[in-house]
Amino acid sequence: MKPLFKYLFFLIGFEILILLAGYLLTSGTDTGIFFSGIFYLSVTFTLLAMLVLIIFFRGRSREPVNQTMHLLVSLSIKFIAELIVALIWFFVAKKTGLSSVILFFVLYLAFTLFSVFVVLKTLKYKSL
Numbered sequence: 819m820k821p822l823f824k825y826l827f828f829l830i831g832f833e834i835l836i837l838l839a840g841y842l843l844t845s846g847t848d849t850g851i852f853f854s855g856i857f858y859l860s861v862t863f864t865l866l867a868m869l870v871l872i873i874f875f876r877g878r879s880r881e882p883v884n885q886t887m888h889l890l891v892s893l894s895i896k897f898i899a900e901l902i903v904a905l906i907w908f909f910v911a912k913k914t915g916l917s918s919v920i921l922f923f924v925l926y927l928a929f930t931l932f933s934v935f936v937v938l939k940t941l942k943y944k945s946l
Contacts, residue, residue, distance in 0.1 A: 822875040850917040863929035
């Protein structure tokens, strides 16, 4: 199995696990967090992580100079897109309550760690 498809499969499994945990958290307790918020944020972060993985693995088949550029571009796109998501989430949607802020940063951390672990694991076997 190609590494890209393997990691996309893991990402989808990770997304399902987060949605399941979010559903159990919102249905069992009154935390002030709604499942719709968890759903929208996790799907957005999943799509951004997919974009990062696709750009990164596309660069893996290129020359070493282009590999570095693809890695930097993918991480830069992820950072800028997540800043835009934060702007929309906090200022446009006005989700400034404590539970919404914690939800955003927990999901941001989870998907960023997933992306970093995939990149580091891939670079462990074949460096730039």
